[in-house]
Amino acid sequence: MFLDEMAKQARNLITDICTEQCTLSDQLLPKHCAKTISQAVNKKSKKQTGKKGEPEREKPGVESMRKNRLVVTKSIVGMTMYNQATQEIAKPSELLTSVRAYMTVLQSIENYVQIDITRVFNNVLLQQTQHLDSHGEPTITSLYTNWYLETLLRQVSNGHIAYFPAMKAFVNLPTENELTFNAEEYSDISEMRSLSELLGPYGMKFLSESLMWHISSQVAELKYEIIEELWSSNLAFANYFLFQTE
Incomplete structure (x- = not known):
């Protein structure tokens, strides 16, 4: 009974595939060309007269056009669970574990179809090392x-x-308002290793340059405030010294 049920399911699946292929092949028959040409001509004439024509017929092959990015690329970005409103994001080690599990499952497809899943994943991850993807x-x-x-x-x-x-990591300091995250969980050595493995050399270079630019800007601002404070103090001291001399 089990083998009979498997045979029936396989038969139904193959029948559905054959029916779909027959439908797609029928769309390519010459008899449909005249209707497509006539519809295009009528659409042009209706547009000139301002009248609405019949709804446009889908052209053969529209089902094969990719309407969006690879499903893998959406999935990986979604695994970060980034929430801009609450500034929550998955730890790098958690994301790396999810990516490895996802890749392990997809690699099992290679046992049934001739698709180089490793190459697909490498292309997707390479896009993720840039600031923006191809879209x-x-x-x-x-x-x-x-x-x-x-x-x-x-x-x-x-x-x-x-x-x-x-600890070679950043830690939270006691404050009145407790932070919503633990800095140690995002900045220790293991998390940095996971982050570097996810972002790769290009991504880590972009992260490092962005951090250094913000830090240098803050140091420059602090330096400016100190110089301004010293200038104000020296000016006050000079005025006091002139007043005492007079």
């Missing part, structure tokens, strides 16, 4: 760069997070 959409590199800049670095500047040399 101009944000990648995991841009998402993690924005998070480390706008969330972690901002809390460091506010004095809520500090670097702890013994």
Whole structure:
């Protein structure tokens, strides 16, 4: 009974595939060309007269046109679970584990069809090492760069997070308003290794340059404020000295 059920399911599947292929082949028959040409001519004439024509007929092959990016690329960005409103994001180690599990499942497809899943995954991950992908959409590199800049670095500047040399990671400092994340879980050695493996050399270069630019901007601003304070103090001292001399 089990083998009989498997045979029936295989028969139904093959029948559906054959029926679909017959339908697609029928769309390519010459008899449909005249209708397509007539519809195009009528559409032009209706457009000139301002009348509405019949709905446009779908052309053969429209089902094969890719309407969106690879499903894998959407899936990987979605695994970051980035929430811009709450500034929440998955830890790099968690994302790396999910990507490895996803790739393991997809690689099993190679046992049934001749698709180089490894090459597909490498192409997808290579796009994720850039600031934007080929469609101009944000990648995991841009998402993690924005998070480390706008969330972690901002809390460091506010004095809520500090670097702890013994642990070689950033840690939360006791404050009145508790932070929604633990800095150690995103900045220790294991998480940095996972992040570097996900972003690759190009992504880590972009992250490093962005961090250094923000840090240098803050240092320059601090230097400007110190010089301005010293100038004001020296000016006050000079005025006091002139007043005493007079």
